[in-house]
Amino acid sequence: MATSPLTTGTEPAARSGPETGLALYRWMVVIRQFEKRAYDLFLQNLVKGTSHLSLGQEAVAAGFGVAMRPDDWTFATYRGHAHTIVRGVPLTPIMAELLGRDNGLLRGKGGSMHLTSVAHGMMGSYAIVGAHLPVAVGAAWSAAYRKSGQVAVCFFGDGATNIGAFHEALNLAVVWNLPVVFVCENNLYMEYTPIGAVTAVPRPAADRAPAYGLPPVAIDGNDPEVVHQTALAALERARSGGGPSLIEAVTYRHGGHSRADPATYRPKEEVADWLARDPVPAYRARLVGAGVPEDELQRVEAEAKEAVDRATEEAKAGPPPDPGLVTADLWADGGSSWRS
Amino acid sequence: MAELTYREAVARAIAQEMERDPSVVLLGEDVAGAGGAFKATGGLLERFGPERVRDTPISEQAILGAAMGAAMTGLRPIAEVMFSDFFAVCWDMVANQIAKSRYMTAGQVQLPLVVRSGNGGGSRFGAQHSQSVENWAMAVPGLKVVAPSCPSDVIGLLAAAVRDPDPVLVFEHKSLYPTKGEVPDGELVGHLGQAALRRQGGDLTLVALAAMVPVALEAAERLAAEGVQATVIDLRSLVPLDVSTVLSSVSATGHLVTVEENPRLCGWGAELASIVAEECFYDLDGPIVRVTTPHVPLPAADSLEDLARPSVARVLEAVPRALG
Numbered sequence: 131m132a133t134s135p136l137t138t139g140t141e142p143a144a145r146s147g148p149e150t151g152l153a154l155y156r157w158m159v160v161i162r163q164f165e166k167r168a169y170d171l172f173l174q175n176l177v178k179g180t181s182h183l184s185l186g187q188e189a190v191a192a193g194f195g196v197a198m199r200p201d202d203w204t205f206a207t208y209r210g211h212a213h214t215i216v217r218g219v220p221l222t223p224i225m226a227e228l229l230g231r232d233n234g235l236l237r238g239k240g241g242s243m244h245l246t247s248v249a250h251g252m253m254g255s256y257a258i259v260g261a262h263l264p265v266a267v268g269a270a271w272s273a274a275y276r277k278s279g280q281v282a283v284c285f286f287g288d289g290a291t292n293i294g295a296f297h298e299a300l301n302l303a304v305v306w307n308l309p310v311v312f313v314c315e316n317n318l319y320m321e322y323t324p325i326g327a328v329t330a331v332p333r334p335a336a337d338r339a340p341a342y343g344l345p346p347v348a349i350d351g352n353d354p355e356v357v358h359q360t361a362l363a364a365l366e367r368a369r370s371g372g373g374p375s376l377i378e379a380v381t382y383r384h385g386g387h388s389r390a391d392p393a394t395y396r397p398k399e400e401v402a403d404w405l406a407r408d409p410v411p412a413y414r415a416r417l418v419g420a421g422v423p424e425d426e427l428q429r430v431e432a433e434a435k436e437a438v439d440r441a442t443e444e445a446k447a448g449p450p451p452d453p454g455l456v457t458a459d460l461w462a463d464g465g466s467s468w469r470s
Numbered sequence: 471m472a473e474l475t476y477r478e479a480v481a482r483a484i485a486q487e488m489e490r491d492p493s494v495v496l497l498g499e500d501v502a503g504a505g506g507a508f509k510a511t512g513g514l515l516e517r518f519g520p521e522r523v524r525d526t527p528i529s530e531q532a533i534l535g536a537a538m539g540a541a542m543t544g545l546r547p548i549a550e551v552m553f554s555d556f557f558a559v560c561w562d563m564v565a566n567q568i569a570k571s572r573y574m575t576a577g578q579v580q581l582p583l584v585v586r587s588g589n590g591g592g593s594r595f596g597a598q599h600s601q602s603v604e605n606w607a608m609a610v611p612g613l614k615v616v617a618p619s620c621p622s623d624v625i626g627l628l629a630a631a632v633r634d635p636d637p638v639l640v641f642e643h644k645s646l647y648p649t650k651g652e653v654p655d656g657e658l659v660g661h662l663g664q665a666a667l668r669r670q671g672g673d674l675t676l677v678a679l680a681a682m683v684p685v686a687l688e689a690a691e692r693l694a695a696e697g698v699q700a701t702v703i704d705l706r707s708l709v710p711l712d713v714s715t716v717l718s719s720v721s722a723t724g725h726l727v728t729v730e731e732n733p734r735l736c737g738w739g740a741e742l743a744s745i746v747a748e749e750c751f752y753d754l755d756g757p758i759v760r761v762t763t764p765h766v767p768l769p770a771a772d773s774l775e776d777l778a779r780p781s782v783a784r785v786l787e788a789v790p791r792a793l794g
């Protein structure tokens with residue numbers, strides 16, 4: 131297995147305190163439980179179409195989610211359930227959206243790949259690889275223009291680093307010195323092809339950073355505290371006028387790319403190696419070692435399970451979307467008329 | 471009243487809207503320091519400053535993506551795509567992102583943005599700098615599409631586009647930039663989706679857009695000399711499409727000829743013909759005839775380009791077929 135050399139680039143100013151630790155763990159557990167449930171529901175044919183899970187990648191979403199200000203903006207990919215959850219979007223509408231119900235976050239019109247909750251700063255999940263990087267740049271431009279202190283955080287995969295929009299967005303963000311944080315979740319694979327097989331440099335994001343005048347930053351994306359500290363530093367830099375950051379968080383998805391992909395294209399030893407570094411139990415053990423009481427962790431886990439159970443039941447109970455939605459909301463007037 | 475060129479009208483419209491609303495910003499290649507590749511944005515940098523009038527790198531995806539991100543977070547950006555041919559390198563932003571966001575999010579995402587672009591032929595620029603691509607935009611649900619034919623409409627439609635809560639593509643016609651027209655003083659705001667009757671006549675309806683409007687008008691004058699009175703409708707807007715103005719004219723004249731600069735297949739006139747055939751078939755007294763660019767890219771040489779684009783002569787040739 132070719133693991134990239136990791137440098138944090140931004141050394142943690144202080145260790146995350148016990149409350150932060152519990153917050154990080156709580157989000158990781160909620161994401162883990164939610165994604166496992168989404169997979170089960172997919173196998174039961176209740177989640178139609180497709181879904182892309184973040185099992186194994188929880189620490190990236192949790193680390194940023196805890197670090198971000200409520201009015202900051204998230205831009206995510208089709209692998210966006212985790213990033214939606216950590217913005218505090220209630221689980222029921224997320225689950226109901228996966229199930230295509232009227233009580234879904236988008237009333238069934240977006241589906242798993244397009245989770246959005248503007249009220250929570252979750253500005254969209256984008257299913258065209260790389261497309262949302264320029265969009266995040268525009269949001270950052272708006273924050274800078276209005277001097278609002280908001281930061282746009284944009285998550286994308288390793289595969290996105292080879293598409294033009296990645297390069298256009300980075301260049302413009304640096305030239306305009308905008309408050310945007312680009313986060314590459316390098317899970318070593320695109321769909322089925324290893325990123326290393328199609329990329330000119332070993333670290334797909336970090337090694338491109340110097341071309342845009344940015345320091346190369348690659349971190350352990352399975353360590354929520356490293357992610358959290360790196361996020362805090364990048365957010366602070368953006369907020370204080372220091373411009374964009376590009377962070378490569380190295381991680382691994384436990385399952386396939388999407389749907390029920392068995393991911394047999396990955397070497398067994400590589401999978402075993404990464405499963406041994408599963409971020410959820412690893413972080414739990416670290417918290418126990420740091421003196422967090424066992425019953426507190428169990429309470430967090432029970433609450434997560436209970437929340438996911440409730441969301442599942444409420445989502446399943448949701449009616450199918452109102453038929454009128456087919457032609458609703460193309461335009462601001464609520465309709466879709468093309469003639470006058 | 472003042473006489474302005476079409477390109478001066480662009481700058482005046484943008485200035486009018488930027489003056490009124492501080493959330494209006496302008497971005498694009500060469501729009502600020504150079505005043506635009508077609509000199510349509512001259513003076514705006516000096517007047518509104520570099521925070522609001524911004525030169526970009528040659529990055530069409532970033533230009534439109536940035537406009538989208540700014541629009542969904544409270545600004546009202548006007549983005550320029552220098553030549554409409556370049557929509558082909560950022561069509562994802564137009565067709566997948568900008569057009570679909572509101573619908574996909576059940577109305578959560580608002581995108582009050584304008585994309586202006588130099589469209590159409592007549593400048594001898596060859597196949598990659600001359601296309602009429604308004605019909606590409608018309609085919610994508612979620613985009614409003616306008617194409618002004620004269621300076622006062624440039625101002626009215628651009629202002630309406632900026633104030634509209636939805637994404638609007640404004641196709642400015644490159645060959646019209648130097649043309650002049652009377653423009654009323656004071657604030658000017660038009661309506662999206664309202665065609666203009668440029669000429670009234672009872673024998674035939676000619677429908678045209680942008681640079682084809684003067685072609686249709688000249689053809690109508692020639693027809694008048696032969697005793698055929700034509701109505702000329704300047705469509706102005708493809709989405710929303712002013713179907714009722716067209717239908718009521720065709721119901722009265724019984725004959726329809728469209729004058730379209732786009733290549734033949736799936737041009738806007740095909741849509742119009744299908745609507746007319748479906749909705750006022752029994753008022754027609756002859757076949758609907760479409761005058762278009764043939765289904766080819768535009769050639770560069772002046773003589774060839776003039777043969778390819780619809781001309782007064784080709785309109786006059788088509789009319790007898792429509793009159794039956």
Ligand SMILES: Cc1ncc(C[n+]2csc(CCOP(=O)(O)OP(=O)(O)O)c2C)c(N)n1
Binds near residue numbers: 209257287289387
């Ligand atoms: C422009 C574009 N090309 C191809 C695809 C099909 N596709 C969807 S996901 C994906 C892999 C992306 O890999 P990566 O960026 O590493 O993200 P990950 O799925 O690993 O999170 C591909 C090729 C797409 N959605 N968009």
Ligand SMILES: [Mg+2]
Binds near residue numbers: 287288315318319321
């Ligand atoms: Mg990947």
